Amino acid sequence: MAKKLTSLDDLKDLKLPGGKVTPLDLARIAMKGGAVPSKPKVQAKPGPKAAQPTPADDAAEDSLFFSAMQGVAPVAGSGRQIQPPPPPAPALDPEDDEDADGKLMRQAVQGAIEFDLELSDEYMRGFVRGLDSKIFQQLKAGSLSVEGHLDLHGQNADQARDALMFFMRESYLAGRRVVLVIPGRGKNSPGGLSILRAEIQSWLTREPLRRIVLAFCTAQPRDGGTGALYVLLRKIRKSQGKVAWDTQMNWEGLER
Structure with missing residues (x-):
């Protein structure tokens, strides 16, 4: 965004994007109403998009999984069976x-x-x-x-x-x-x-x-x-x- 100049004092610290200020530059600034052009912004180039899995990839992965699980029988019951600890030896009442x-x-x-x-x-x-x-x-x-x-x-x-x-x-x-x-x-x-x-x-x-x-x-x-x-x-x-x-x-x- 251009910076607005309101007095001659503002010219002391003035720096253009190209380097040193010349008389020709001052004339151009005065013709534009005292506005100093700002340095143009550089837009970053978007990077490559990550590859999305395709239905074919999912199907191949499922096929590999089911092939590996052939012949494996499910464990009877629900979840891991944990044996309770043996009761403590009875004490003399x-x-x-x-x-x-x-x-x-x-x-x-x-x-x-x-x-x-x-x-x-x-x-x-x-x-x-x-x-x-x-x-x-x-x-x-x-x-x-x-x-x-x-x-x-x-x-x-x-x-x-x-x-x-x-x-x-x-x-x-x-x-x-x-x-x-x-x-x-x-x-x-x-x-x-x-x-x-x-x-x-x-x-x-x-x-x-x-x-x-x-x-x-x-x-x-x-x-x-x-x-x-x-x-x-x-x-x-x-x-x-x-x-x-x-x-x-x-x-x-x-x-x-």
């Missing part, structure tokens, strides 16, 4: 444990303790009649935390009995609820039978241990399998009867 243990302790004080027993070459179990089946199932599944263990490998019957009596007494007085006893499978015993396995069932269900034992069963493979036993002990209750421990045993000597 304190209320159920309290009720069952109190009832069974009263039976123990009255001397009316009876066990349901099962013994085979590969499995052993026993539990006090009246024990909550849910608690026994937790013991069998190995979901109750083991708080101590006793390994009887290499011991004869007398040594094993003394060691078991001491271990069970100390575990009971310490308030442990679940312990692991390992008599072994008896592969090196005469006839390949574990004498200790049969003896332990008898020891656990007779005095004095029957007053502190609620249940026992063959352990899970991760804890020794058929060569080990989970044993569930009662809660210690000083106000409800006392266990008649063998007074002829040297408990202090066993401890040393």
Whole structure:
């Protein structure tokens, strides 16, 4: 756009698009009423248009896709199937444990303790009649935390009995609820039978241990399998009867 000149002072800084101002240029400016022509604008040339896909291109792409998908069967169901996480291991319910243990302790004080027993070459179990089946199932599944263990490998019957009596007494007085006893499978015993396995069932269900034992069963493979036993002990209750421990045993000597 032309710039309008209103006085002679405007000529001082005047610059034409071509460079220096000459007298002839001034005369032309005066004839045009003092307007200075502006530099013409250069229009940019439009660039090449992007190529648009043609129907033929789309058809070729679809054909390639369907050829690649031949023989592929759709997955049954809608969307990806995500398996839910396994439920957490059940915990021993304190209320159920309290009720069952109190009832069974009263039976123990009255001397009316009876066990349901099962013994085979590969499995052993026993539990006090009246024990909550849910608690026994937790013991069998190995979901109750083991708080101590006793390994009887290499011991004869007398040594094993003394060691078991001491271990069970100390575990009971310490308030442990679940312990692991390992008599072994008896592969090196005469006839390949574990004498200790049969003896332990008898020891656990007779005095004095029957007053502190609620249940026992063959352990899970991760804890020794058929060569080990989970044993569930009662809660210690000083106000409800006392266990008649063998007074002829040297408990202090066993401890040393």
